[in-house]
Amino acid sequence: MTLLKKYQTLTVVTVFAVTLFFGCESNFKEVQKINFSEFIPSGDADKVNLKYTDSGRISAILVSPKMLDFSSINFPFTEFPKGIDVTLYDIKGKKTFIKSNYAVSYKVTSIIDLQGNVKITSQDGQILETEQLFYDQKNEWFFTEKSFKFTDPKGVSNGQGIDFSKDFKIINSQKIAGEVISAD
Template structure:
């Protein structure tokens, strides 16, 4: 009777080991099924987009690479190699923006510019920061990051956090460390 018990134990152990190794390869396949592929639905090289409204060019966007993730739950467009943007106002004055990276989420009208963001206005104002948001609908820029702002008439300002209109006519500083020469 002892030998039958050993045979049963051996058989059960052998069956369990076989089952374990058989399931191991299937388990890896099942894990792969649950991984969703996060891939761009569109990709473009050497992008040169012109945004027009009522026959007027409002903006020009240039980038060497663009990925469109339009089929994910929260669709967005990414510019991983940076962008150059030229914004035009109603009188034809231009603002120039350069950034190392940009992303825009569809439905928000907000562009997130990151890395060595530099903005120059037609009036000579110059802004440098690490991150800058642009609200396209309201034509308003803002950041909470450190900045360096130079105005040819009002001097140099540094600080953290500011927001301003596209034409630099309205500027709100949060924390300013430099001097502003305000003649008005």
């Protein structure tokens, strides 16, 4: 009789343990779901054509096949996974053209990260090509630590690390090599 009671007790304990185990598994998965925040965009747009204005004049036109807006997260940003084509206008209407395969615009810092076949062309014929370039919107300033090629009517130079104003009037390069024709 004691063997039967031990067997019954073992069966009850086993059933209780299995029930508890599956009950905890279910609750554990629910807790995981509560703590998991999905990283999905709050906005998704195809064939974007945005015009930015300042005091009634167009300051930039941005064209992109895809835009993802992540403005509802702690560090909001806008992503352009299929690239961008931007035209910047200065006060006199002079244009600067920017193309890249990918871009991210961070709202808090006002920095745009351009990646993949980045090419900037000024209306004066100056061209900068690199694989990654950052644009500080507040200061209207471009910069990179990556290798670059800069083509100017005066010549072609290559280097690593450059920063410059959006109109190419101020250019600071770090490591540079190439031929440039002197104005003298």
